Amino acid sequence: MTTEPTEHSEPVDQERPSGDDSRVRAETARRLERAMGALGTAAVARMESRLSWFRQMSAEDRSWVGLVAQSGVAAFVEWFKKSGKGRPAITVEVFGTAPRELTRSVTLQQTVDMLRVVIDVVENQVDELAAPGGEQQLREAVLRYTREVAFSSAKIYARAAEARGAWDARLEALIVDALLHGDREEGLQTWGAALGWSRTPVVAVAGGLGEQGEAGLLEDLRSVARRAGHDVLAGVQGQRVIVVIGVNDKYADDSDPMAAVEPLTGIFGPGPVVVGPAVADLRAAGESVAAAVNGLRAAVAWPDAPRPVLAEDLLPERALEGDGSARRQLVEEIYLPLRNAGSPLLDTLSVYLEYASSLESTARMLFVHPNTVRYRLSRIAELTGYTPSDGRGSFVLRIAVTLGRLAEGTGSGR
Known part of the structure; x- marks a missing residue:
């Protein structure tokens, strides 16, 4: 008689010798x-x-x-x-x-x-x-x-x-280096596409490495940025960390890039974190990278700067440090509008800054009523975006006027 195998038992063949x-x-x-x-x-x-x-x-x-x-x-x-x-x-x-x-x-x-x-x-x-x-x-x-x-x-x-992660990291470092050196070649778009880059506008951020390990810091930056839906490239240049962000559509309508950048701030090492201006696409990102890096270098001159701080808020420090684009921006956006608005505004600002922001002293020097000085100062604020009576605003205006006069004195017109 042969025992029938069941679903849960090992079949036994009585005709087969054991050990076979x-x-x-x-x-x-x-x-x-x-x-x-x-x-x-x-x-x-x-x-x-x-x-x-x-x-x-x-x-x-x-x-x-x-x-x-x-x-x-x-x-x-x-x-x-x-x-x-x-x-x-x-x-x-x-x-x-x-x-x-x-x-x-x-x-x-x-x-x-x-x-x-x-x-x-x-x-x-x-x-x-x-x-x-x-x-x-x-x-x-x-x-x-x-x-x-x-x-x-x-x-x-x-x-x-x-292997893919290592390749991506090398490509990211290559793109960041190209942007840092002002490369605007079409290849940037191709490289970005290879990393799945699709979002615009683009914002660059520069900060310090600190005591953290390079690999861990970059991974943390990428992780936080990607969780927020941004495209991200990150690289380290010595003790400097550069991050390029393709801003998520949720933040794209916001002209202030700080909303996208602020969650990343705490990951950088101690010291300033500088945010470059938003640009249209990856090919133009070199402008934002240059502004952020120059701002990081100059931020030491403004110890009380907020963290993060916009590169445009560091224009006077950047200009004094030798950033030609910052000098041009101050002249074009502040000095030239004041000069073109007529001599009363520029003269009033010069006297006001010279006399320690005193309305009465300025009015006496210009032989006008203090209310006239007030009106002219409000016009200056409207034209430039900086308030002469504010400590930071007066500093920016003074640097801009000085640079504008130097440019005119050399015959450059800027």
Whole structure:
């Protein structure tokens, strides 16, 4: 009488002598060899019916997946023939056919889905594939092998992610360096596209590295910026950290870039954090980077500056430090409008600054009523955006007027 195998018990073949596992394994291996092509084809067909993402793949990508499935079955048969001992060299035999294509086209989760399909296909045919009495032996081999495939898949994707991350970091550093040196080539857009860059406007931020490790600080900056939905590039230049942000649409309508930058401020090392002006796209980001870096260099002259501070709020310090663009901006946006508005405004401002911001002294020197001085000072504030009676405003105005007169004195007109 023969005992019938149940679903949860190992089948017992009373006609097979005990200890004859090798003969059963050899017979099962021969059956597997004959069924290799059919198993691979059945696995791909099952993927086609069960996995919607697989149906949406291109024909070329589906062929890569099919090739990997066939390789996996062949590698299993070869390992099973060798008594299933030792750890199979799955990385080379299975994924060696197309590792780059696989990791580019298929996610790790999708790979897990494929493994489940292949396991299901093989397990459904165990009774036909295994030699009499070898069913449990084959099931255990399949489970062990698929476990090794799962581990190998995770390793491959981890290595691909690590390599991609290293490549992205090098490319980011290259772009930041190009922007720092004023590169406006079309290649910047191409490089940015390779990193998935799509958002505008673009804002640059410069701050100190401090005592933190470079890798950890850059990763924290990227993480916070990406959680807010921004595109981000980051690089380190000595003790200086430069971040370029493609601003999320949620912040794009806000003319003040501070809203996007403030969450990053605490990640920088001690000292000032300077924000460049918003520009239209990545190709123009060099202007924002230059302003932020020049502002960071000059910020030491304004110890009480807010953190973060706009590069435009550091115009006088930048101008004194030798930033030509800041000098031009002060002359064009402050001095020239005052000069073009007529001599009373410029003369009133000069006297007012000279006499320690005293309305009465200014009025006496100009032979006008104090209310006339008040009116002219309010006009100056309207034209320039800086209030003469404010300590910071008077400093900016004084530097701008001085630079404007120097420019006119040299005949440059600016």
